[in-house]
Amino acid sequence: MRDPTSFLKKEYQDLVDQSLDWRIAKLQGASTPWCNVDGKRVLMFCSNNYLSLSNHPHMKELAKRAVDTHGVGSGSVRPIAGTMDLHLELEERLAKFKGRPASLVYQTGFAANSGLIPQLAGKGDLIISDELNHGSIIDGVRLTSADRAIFKHCDIDDLALKLEEAERKDPAYRRILIITDGVFSMDEDMAPLDRMAKLAKDHGAMLYVDDAHGEGVLGEGGRGIVSHFGLGHNDVQVEMGTFSKAFGVVGGHVSGSQDLKNFALNKSRTWLLSGSHPPAVAAACIGAIDVLENEPQHVRNLWKRTDRFRKAMRDLGFDTGRSVTPIIPVMVGDSAKAKRLSERLYQEGIFALPIVFPMVAKDKARIRTIMNAALTDEDLDFAVGKFEMIGRELGII
Ligand SMILES: *Cc1c(COP(=O)(O)O)cnc(C)c1O
Numbered sequence: 001m002r003d004p005t006s007f008l009k010k011e012y013q014d015l016v017d018q019s020l021d022w023r024i025a026k027l028q029g030a031s032t033p034w035c036n037v038d039g040k041r042v043l044m045f046c047s048n049n050y051l052s053l054s055n056h057p058h059m060k061e062l063a064k065r066a067v068d069t070h071g072v073g074s075g076s077v078r079p080i081a082g083t084m085d086l087h088l089e090l091e092e093r094l095a096k097f098k099g100r101p102a103s104l105v106y107q108t109g110f111a112a113n114s115g116l117i118p119q120l121a122g123k124g125d126l127i128i129s130d131e132l133n134h135g136s137i138i139d140g141v142r143l144t145s146a147d148r149a150i151f152k153h154c155d156i157d158d159l160a161l162k163l164e165e166a167e168r169k170d171p172a173y174r175r176i177l178i179i180t181d182g183v184f185s186m187d188e189d190m191a192p193l194d195r196m197a198k199l200a201k202d203h204g205a206m207l208y209v210d211d212a213h214g215e216g217v218l219g220e221g222g223r224g225i226v227s228h229f230g231l232g233h234n235d236v237q238v239e240m241g242t243f244s245k246a247f248g249v250v251g252g253h254v255s256g257s258q259d260l261k262n263f264a265l266n267k268s269r270t271w272l273l274s275g276s277h278p279p280a281v282a283a284a285c286i287g288a289i290d291v292l293e294n295e296p297q298h299v300r301n302l303w304k305r306t307d308r309f310r311k312a313m314r315d316l317g318f319d320t321g322r323s324v325t326p327i328i329p330v331m332v333g334d335s336a337k338a339k340r341l342s343e344r345l346y347q348e349g350i351f352a353l354p355i356v357f358p359m360v361a362k363d364k365a366r367i368r369t370i371m372n373a374a375l376t377d378e379d380l381d382f383a384v385g386k387f388e389m390i391g392r393e394l395g396i397i
Pocket of ligand 1: 108109110111113134136181185210212213241242243244250251252
């Protein structure tokens, strides 16, 4: 008899043979600037915990208190019996923080994108998406019966072209939705959101930005990319974000008008049909907003570290790509060499992972470093010294 599961082993082995399988590192204890990974004390250079909020005492305290007062689970999906006062408080606080009329919190950013996007556009509509958008957007788009167009990465002229093509369609599209990542975490660059907003307005299209890597990083006090560009409600109708990166917890949200919230909560299947956050998560997320509002030093420190590290690396002759955010690539080119660099860094006490094909083009392999507000100058000097030593050893500089 043929084994119906034989493909599992075969397809896994194919990945191993191409070095495309994930070898999962084990973090032992908290995600802090110095941490233990697979039994070795290393400088964490690849976490999304930009502001080190995952260990903030205020947030830990609120989470512990929520366990005592509300238990460890919510008991239901949000629309039935799983909306606690904490969930509502978080949404109110977040909307205020973002300067929007309303926010809706999802279990994750992935759930927000994959739940809401397919509802915003359907038959007779068009979604225009950046070619390098995040996988959760791609999955969301795949769930719609809307027409799709892809524009070249951050290419405003190509977006204009796609909008002009769309206008010639007969019968006309009911609605057009433009979706983009704010910060592209693989290419480390930023969407030209101001120009996109203008184009969207000229063509009567909606604009949806996924600000997963912008919130807590960009804009006034970490309010995100819309704030960074000085844009408002009428420019970007849907702001989506996550609590799993700079906010240091877990969760997703969409923020915008009250109409958007009413629509999203009645239609997103991920929100309607999947359990809501445990109270400790909601409480910790509220704590993150407290911290961002009351302790502006974290965002400032993040940028100080970023500028210092990027300058030191450039001075040494490393190519740090197009990076304009605290995600700083160290370009290597060859995949095998990028993997070697990552291994050597780990041996020397730095945990930074290689980004190789198929995540980026074959000749664009790199080590992706992500800065953290809690790194000290000594930490950065240590890292730069190691990069210099290994960079010379491998002939990268
Ligand atoms: C991480 C990420 C997500 C997913 O967010 P989660 O809350 O972790 O599910 C969505 N979009 C982008 C651009 C991301 O980087």
